[in-house]
Amino acid sequence: MNNKFIQRLCLANSVGMFLVLLMGALVTKTESGRGCGDDWPLCNGKFVPAYTIDSMIEYSHRFVTGIVGLIVLAAFIVVLRRSKRMDAKIHASGVLFFTIVQAALGAMAVMWPQSSMVMALHFGISLLAFAFTVLLYFAIREEFGAEKANPSAVRPGPSVWNPGNVAVTKGFRKLVWFTLIYCYFVVYLGAYIRHTESSGGCTGWPLCNGEVIPELSGATGIVFMHRVGAILLFLVIALLARASAKSDLPKRIKLSGKWSLYLVTLQVFSGAFVTLAFGSDWYLLASLLHTVIISCLFSILSYLGFIVLPAGTTKRAA
Template sequence: MIRKKVLNVNKTTSNKLNSLIKPTAFVNMIFMFLVLLMGALVTKTESGRGCGDDWPLCNGKFVPAYTIESMIEYSHRFVAGLAGMLMLAVFVLVFLTNARKEVKWYASGGLFFTILQAILGAMAVVWPQSSPVLALHFGFSLLAFSLTLLLALAYTKSGSSSQKTVMSSGLRMGIWLTTLYCYGVVYLGAFVRHTKSSGGCLGWPLCNGQVIPELSGETGIVFAHRLAAIGMLILVILLLATVSKTYKRTDSVYKWSQWSLIFVVLQILSGALVTYTMGYDSYLLASLLHTLLVSCLFGMLSYLTVLAIRAKQTEVAGVRAAERS
């Protein structure tokens, strides 16, 4: 009798915890997305030194003096802190409810990169870092966001690991290559921001009125980013063309590949918008839109890699079943 009551209590507690995970995971994903956008805002407004070299305080105070730079920087820290606490809460909930193995990987990875980007952010304040290191800060924040996105999707119907996908090894490799390449493009874009090289190419699609400009300094950095973006477009077009030969339009692999192409086109157009709005008030908004779109694009490609991993697991399971029979 006592054992039955204990089991009922445990079951009730488990159900309550399970009901908390999904909404908490989605809220956490939204906050991590805000951290990305606010980090880009800090960079674009040059507010990184808005709190001096103090961390976690701002110019030695818990509540900073009202200046635009200090408020932007401190707001970013505040939202990042909330995102960190939410990530920790989700991590605990996932392991308390004995979630699927892949979900535990998302939670663990999300927590790791959240802590890592926070440490890098603190180090950038206390000890000024080089542009390559500062660009890594955005890259790690993007990984943290992508993992929280995958974690949230894991608690939706489409994100269920019960889905079985068959995929060729060539397509799996193509998905991984495209995702890793996208991360490289993102890093290069962050490097453009942190080196303040956006003005290196005036005009679009030409750079300073030339098809191939002088490849040095700020111009060389921006032009390399543009070439990388074109390469990204080509890769995603090839990916969708390959997927369309095998999958129906209703399949998840096709849908996510199609949306990836839409967002890579929007990403390139937003890059043109950034160029055209330089010197205008709308430049900041265009830059944030550019960041928003590339974050969504990388999130979509990350989910495609999950589908590729599941397809590999399905293939391995099928081979082992054939061997046993």
């Protein structure tokens, strides 16, 4: 098993989890979650279900999740056996853990009724699993890419904790982690809108039902809260991008801050697209685009949060 194979396995891990994330959103948006009835892992009591749109969407999601689960398990075993980096092992463990939790929540959602608040967690768990696959891929690429260029760069021995190992102020580190946690909260609000079927609570954009502050009740209150949260997220990320543009910070921090600002801007406009497309044939495409952008944004913020973690006295392995 060569280094290139390990890197490709971790890349497949990340791509596969992204597909699971996207297909889960498709199941929710098309209301296909009951396409296989109350059966799990079978679909309406069959290994190969009868062809209906709902059953095929739901069963395809289950099938892809099963395949990706095997890739996740393989990556976990390989990383634990071959990697010398503690952070890579933590990332691999995080992927496996959240994949199991995601599968368990999905099974419970099929077999037993759950509240909208619990259902909204499904997307958040999938997002965490995807973010960990991205972190794992970058850690493995750095470790084995360095090893290929310089075989003595990563020596055998105890696993090392190897985050970004960059010098940043405590204030900047707190800002990064506040942004990451707050972003997750805004994502949860968005998922909650889907599972409470509140998407039509605000018509028009940027105003909500033609008002700056609408009546804050029911679906309108939920959607308006998400809009306010999204605006505040844009402002926080703009502040983060400005702080990360300082000349004394590494290039990857500057790029992460810059791309975070680009993506949150796109997310705002994709949210407008979702609102304006509601009830039309474009609504599904707009919703999936919204999901793709927020997944990329959260992953970049997760990467930024990780690389600003203090490394203590441990030297970089590579």
